[in-house]
Amino acid sequence: MEQNIVIKIKNLTKRFPVGGDYFTALQDVDLTLNEGEFTGLVGPSGSGKTTLLNIIGGLDSPSKGQVSVLAQALNDTTHKERAQLRRENMGFIFQSYNLLPVYTVFENVELPLILNKIDSQERRQKVAQAIEWVGLSDKTNSRPAMLSGGECQRTAIARAIVHQPALVLADEPTANLDAENSHHIMKIMVQLNQELSTSFVFATHDEKIMAYLRRIIHLNDGQITKDEKIDNPKSAA
Amino acid sequence: MLFKIAIKNLLGAKLRTWLNVFVTSLSFFMIILFSAMYDGMREHAKQVTIDTEIAGGSYWHPEYDPLDPMTFEDAHAVLPRAVKVLVNQGKAFPVLVSQASIYPNGRIMPIIMKGITPEQNIVNMPTQMLAGHEEVTIPVMIGRGMAKDAKLEVGDVFTIRWLDANRTYDADEGTVVHIMDTENFKLDMGHIWVPLDKAQEMLEMEKEATYVTYAEGLSIVENKGNWIPRDVKYLIRDMEALIEADEPNAAIFYIILLCFAGMGIFNAQVLSIFRRGKEIGTLMALGMTRARVVGLFTLEGGLNAFLAAIMTVILFGPLLWYFGTNGIWLGVDYSDGSMGLIVEKYLIPVYSVGLVVTTTIVVSIIVLIVSYLPSRRIARMKPTDALRGKVTV
Structure with a gap:
């Protein structure tokens, strides 16, 4: 089953210099995630969730330990190779959406396809499909400033999955949303997870998200304190 | 691909783009006008001397x-x-x-x-x-x-x-x-x-x-x-020498104008780029390499200069043409020779091809440099810092 492993982390430690000292954000983390998992990194602020997510995404590098994502050992890759890995096989969803303000919904969603040099006709089809998945077909030409928080996050989700990546990393995707929008967003992601077999990893401390997770990895002070499989999550419904 | 994104960014940014383009265009205009006025002043002195005094030359006792x-x-x-x-x-x-x-x-x-x-x-x-x-x-x-x-x-x-x-x-x-x-x-x-x-x-x-x-x-x-024949070249040699001696001043004047323009462009570009730190972080998270990020912003700078050149022609071209045709009223009478050089009351700028081409190239290079340097600095940052907008000048 080695080919189904999406993320494999061994003895991961991450330290940040603070003044003349170091702050240890992650300590000896071991973790394996398989294809199609719907997993949450859960813990209080400062527990290391976002740091772990950034390292998995190749946006940050480990101080110690081995990180392998989609069969690529990130420790041995160059910046360019990590960029390529993100571009082709990963999608990112941020707490504050990080949509490009001067682009329309269509253009924001189209961006990963442009970066992957997909031809324009195929681009249009895929963007239209992704926008339809998230239910924003009537907002195609709107700019982020004209959208609600929920609509912005749905646009971000469409952008993250438009190129059908193997892995989507979401950092507090519902933190800025109300309960209704949060549930709506989670339902969309559950559906995409099931339809596209995309693996999702969330960093969250939002109770509403946890109800949808099929696996919850608890982090505290940079260490995994508990790794639990959820038998009957909402995502299974 | 970069070109497409750069065009989208420029057109999408609307006011920000047009402000940057306007500042660059204004720089083009000011440098060309002031340098042309300077050249015009010197050229006019020569022309007036030939017109009123020298004609085709002289035979001297x-x-x-x-x-x-x-x-x-x-x-x-x-x-x-x-x-x-x-x-x-x-x-x-x-x-x-x-x-x-x-x-x-x-x-x-x-x-x-x-x-x-x-x-x-x-x-x-x-x-x-x-x-x-x-x-x-x-x-x-x-x-x-x-x-x-x-x-x-x-x-x-x-x-x-x-x-x-x-x-x-x-x-x-x-x-x-x-x-x-x-x-x-x-x-x-x-x-x-x-x-x-x-x-x-x-x-x-x-x-x-x-x-x-x-x-x-x-x-x-x-x-x-x-009798000794004296041609135009001989008769204006003193003026030519005066103009030649003035070349370093003209160069300094040109550099000062470029510095002013450069500061304006630098302010506009750097502010624009550093404000976009989060955007750069997002592009990197989406898989854009550092080289491409730098390339994108440098290209945007290049397009900015190109648009500025077009804007200069459209917006300031008629004004430059008007001054070139009718001259600029100086408001001061130097006909008593107190300047040591013939200075007309209406100064007619002289736009040489060299001036326009040099100015366009130099200003474009400045725009490219002030686009390249800050974007390179941001692109060298950790993507996580850029995403958080932790960008400092």
């Missing part, structure tokens, strides 16, 4: 040195045959030069008296105003500056005292018949102009002259005796 008034006494002779033919054909005119003194309003003023053919139309001087006037003893034309200095007006009579060919002092009454407006202060300050035949009569130098100015487009005649 061998003793004549315009910078040494002591030579005037001996610098006169009958014209050589071939030069006389030119004069008879109306292709040249003689000038007889002499030192003299005038006594306007009881004061004494040493001056240079020049006798000139009133009918000449080779140089741009209103010499025809000296024609006629049989009712006055010596009709005199002076420049506006001279009139101001000597407090003379048309119709005023004053004493002229001169040394004739027999080395005898003589004096008579001159009457101001015309006050000319000329931009060439060398024809104005310290000069009085009288009809040539009157000057020859006063100085007892019948049919003689000091130099002969000929029309443009004529070649040097063979039978010129011992």
